[in-house]
Amino acid sequence: MNDVILSMIKLNSSKFFVIIFLFLIFHPKAYSQNYNFHKPISLPLSISAYFGDLRPNHFHMGIDYRVGEGNNLHSIDDGYVARVRVSPYGYGKVVYINHPNGITSVYAHCSQFKGKLDSVVTNAKKNQKNNEIELYLKPNDVPLKKGEIFALSGNTGSSTGPHLHFELRETITDAALNPLLYGLGNIDNFKPTINAIKIYGISKEGFIIPNKSKTYTITNGFLAYGKILELPSNFALMHGRLAFGVSGYDSHSTGACGLYENRISCNNQLIFHSRLDKVGFEETRYINSYKDYSSYKNGSKIHKLFKNKMNQLNTYITNELGGLKVYPCDSIPIEIETIDAYSNSKKLNFSLQIAGGEMDTTKEFFPESMYWIPNRKYQIELKKGMLIIDSLSLYEPLKKSITDNGTSIKIGDLNHAIQSPIIIKLLTTIPSNISIEKYFIGYSDGSKQEYVETTYDKDFLQIKALKFGTYKIICDTTKPNIKIINYTKTNFSGSKKKLIWQISDNESKIKKYDVYINGVWTPANYEYKTKQLDAIYECPSKNVDCIRIEVTDVCGNKQILESEINFR
């Protein structure tokens, strides 16, 4: 601490602390910058994706740092490994470190673990004879010092290239925090850019009214038509309001991110305010209601400056649903402001003018005869089964639409999303020589087919559907495929004695994979996106070694491949 501050404290300490205390309470950004974390990587921080970026079905819950394969990962503070997980999907190899200040740091897509953590994971794999594990550890199992290396960066799980996906979480709630507010980004002074706004007619519940919206492009911070935005009189709704959406981006020194904080004021009065400081995992799926979902499906990222009554997301600062009541001949000054995490702000000012004429007097925008309405439960009989739409399944009213031919059912509209799963039960006639486990319900959006986790209730197949589209019964009696990649009986190509195979399943999905060397279960790694399975061939015997691979799919079809090697 420098002398000036020291003398200030001595002279007037109580007043000084009161000021600091108030500053901390009312200024979360300043409070956050008190943290002095070690960088998670050894390279200068270069960010390719930011907290809150709009993704399918979730906000991006952390930061992606540019880093190649095999770089050291450092604990950002003193702490201990509280959780570690290995999976071919999602975060791949991921480490959760708890710190004494109530924050957990998360490091995903690692290529390998180091030191004590590596031996803890390998022993657990061997004890459980399972390559996919999740461990919750105690503070003394793998303690770490600030800056200590515990893993290497990589590309495991559902990652499309080597990088570090890094998260900060509030340990007690597990909610994800914006790492930029904790000194883990590069401070800049670039203003965000607004490139479009959209106007919506909304019902009193905040639902978007079909065919009552317009998009306006913004060039150099201005509307194409000057400072006035004119709408016909039928945009004035007797039984609804007008609301806004904004799309844009924020440039940083190493890349661009989405919008962080948005405000809209009418007649100098704030009507809606959202900020992406903290998002809980149980609420992140509400992104489908935070963003304009159908625009997103068609390529534009619009943040809605209003919400509907189904939206449970906590990133809103105002409590109201947003939107404003307008009448013919109204002229209303509007200000839309977007602010980044470093307080750089961009404002867009214009006047909203409603032409004279007739208002839209529609009373019921979503007649129950035509729409499934959110907050209601529907149980719908199918030709051979049943469909249950939960009261929390829909974000918006959805036009009723089912095509049912007995074994395949098409439901809903790809421009709508599902929050809480829709249950689909389909009855199937099963030949006596095939067991029910060989059957599952597959999903198709028209282009590709995917497996959906299926449960069985007598002759019914049941799934929890999280997407609209086509579901149909599929029977899988085909074994997975296994192919040797880098060895023959007498030859081996590769480094570190790593044996490599390619495994795949055409109809359903791989559930389990095991490698045995001379009958001993051996830890292996599998990546679904590359279909690669590998294992380290550590202790060659003096004679011929026998390698046995067993791969089972979710329908219980098991493939076995045995090979012998003798390459010393």
Ligand SMILES: [Zn+2]
């Ligand atoms: Zn990421």
